[in-house]
Amino acid sequence: xxxxxxxxxxxxxxxxxxxxxxxxxxxxxxxxxxxxxxxxxxxxxxxxxxxxxxxxxxxxxxxxxxxxxxxxxxxxxxxxxxxxxxxxxxxxxxxxxxxxxxxxxxxxxxxxxxxxxxxxxxxxxxxxxxxxxxxxxxxxxxxxxxxxxxxxxxxxxxxxxxxxxxxxxxxxxxxxxxxxxxxxxxxxxxxxxxxxxxxxxxxxxxxxxxxxxxxxxxxxxxxxxxxxxxxxxxxxxxxxxxxxxxxxxxxxxxxxxxxxxxxxxxxxxxxxxxxxxxxxxxxxxxxxxxxxxxxxxxxxxxxxxxxxxxxxxxxxxxxxxxxxxxxxxxxxxxxxxxxxxxxxxxxxxxxxxxxxxxxxxxxxxxxxxxx
Ligand SMILES: Cc1ncc(COP(=O)(O)O)c(C=O)c1O
Numbered sequence: 207x208x209x210x211x212x213x214x215x216x217x218x219x220x221x222x223x224x225x226x227x228x229x230x231x232x233x234x235x236x237x238x239x240x241x242x243x244x245x246x247x248x249x250x251x252x253x254x255x256x257x258x259x260x261x262x263x264x265x266x267x268x269x270x271x272x273x274x275x276x277x278x279x280x281x282x283x284x285x286x287x288x289x290x291x292x293x294x295x296x297x298x299x300x301x302x303x304x305x306x307x308x309x310x311x312x313x314x315x316x317x318x319x320x321x322x323x324x325x326x327x328x329x330x331x332x333x334x335x336x337x338x339x340x341x342x343x344x345x346x347x348x349x350x351x352x353x354x355x356x357x358x359x360x361x362x363x364x365x366x367x368x369x370x371x372x373x374x375x376x377x378x379x380x381x382x383x384x385x386x387x388x389x390x391x392x393x394x395x396x397x398x399x400x401x402x403x404x405x406x407x408x409x410x411x412x413x414x415x416x417x418x419x420x421x422x423x424x425x426x427x428x429x430x431x432x433x434x435x436x437x438x439x440x441x442x443x444x445x446x447x448x449x450x451x452x453x454x455x456x457x458x459x460x461x462x463x464x465x466x467x468x469x470x471x472x473x474x475x476x477x478x479x480x481x482x483x484x485x486x487x488x489x490x491x492x493x494x495x496x497x498x499x500x501x502x503x504x505x506x507x508x509x510x511x512x513x514x515x516x517x518x519x520x521x522x523x524x525x526x527x528x529x530x531x532x533x534x535x536x537x538x539x540x541x542x543x544x545x546x547x548x549x550x551x552x553x554x555x556x557x558x559x560x561x562x563x564x565x566x567x568x569x570x571x572x573x574x575x576x577x
Contacts, residue, residue, distance in 0.1 A: 329374040406432055415521045
């Protein structure tokens with residue numbers, strides 16, 4: 207019997223072999239971290255602080271108002287939200303340099319749909335965000351992955367060699383990187399953009415968590431026509447459930463994304479919720495400082511216990527190395543703490559939670575390590 211619907215091990219194979227499924231999808235499980243009912247969930251880099259009551263009230267009012275017009279399709283160009291997002295980003299970004307979709311996952315899939323395709327290649331450098339090869343596969347784009355240095359910084363000469371050899375139409379670089387937390391220096395971004403024959407996406411999903419002095423690639427946007435900077439409201443804005451990601455790039459890149467998007471892809475409800483949330487940016491982003499401090503404390507604590515930890519500019523950190531990382535992951539889970547078994551072999555990633563969640567993580571980890 208097939209595993210239940212929603213199970214990660216449920217794939218299209220067995221009797222379904224008669225379906226004309228694309229060859230590369232056979233036996234492939236759907237992407238996703240385990241969604242388990244645990245006391246302390248630190249596995250998908252969410253913001254642990256739920257929206258405050260003022261935002262809840264304003265969202266509820268906006269959704270009520272929007273409901274009155276749900277018989278109509280949404281504004282295809284999401285003009286109100288677009289200009290709100292452009293204002294939030296600053297750096298001179300204008301509405302026609304702004305694009306949004308249902309999560310930055312959808313934004314980047316659209317980048318692959320517009321700029322990838324059969325006979326073309328997308329490139330990244332491992333360890334990197336594990337969804338990228340899936341965008342490439344879904345957009346029928348070749349996938350080439352190079353490596354990073356042992357401290358997880360980008361090996362620039364190697365990156366330039368890969369770009370020169372494969373001539374990718376899309377380069378995907380997270381900064382801060384998931385799962386390592388490593389941010390890219392601006393000079394590196396500039397050199398990659400100059401060398402790349404196509405679009406370079408700097409995926410800044412975790413930008414708001416970066417440490418003092420770490421720049422955003424937005425600083426290069428005005429002078430770099432093939433640069434696209436992707437952002438999301440899922441992390442710092444604590445709105446993962448609303449599904450709103452966005453991208454700043456040249457009007458030409460944004461226009462290409464308008465061609466491949468589905469009609470009315472951004473629902474009126476999503477637009478209303480995100481626009482209201484932008485009006486509450488200050489209060490939503492207030493948790494960012496707390497999370498950065500908690501992250502720095504977590505990094506120091508892990509190091510003080512003899513573990514290796516990658517420097518992190520994000521709301522998570524990667525630590526190791528364990529001979530049997532699965533046993534450590536399982537030991538934590540047995541104690542009600544769910545983290546993520548991802549990244550290079552021997553390493554684990556923990557998202558930064560509330561102060562009490564991190565205390566629970568630390569005491570569970572001590573128990574596991576002392577066993
Ligand atoms: C590097 C990176 N980019 C993009 C995303 C996608 O975020 P969303 O689709 O929620 O905007 C994530 C999510 O974890 C991520 O880690």
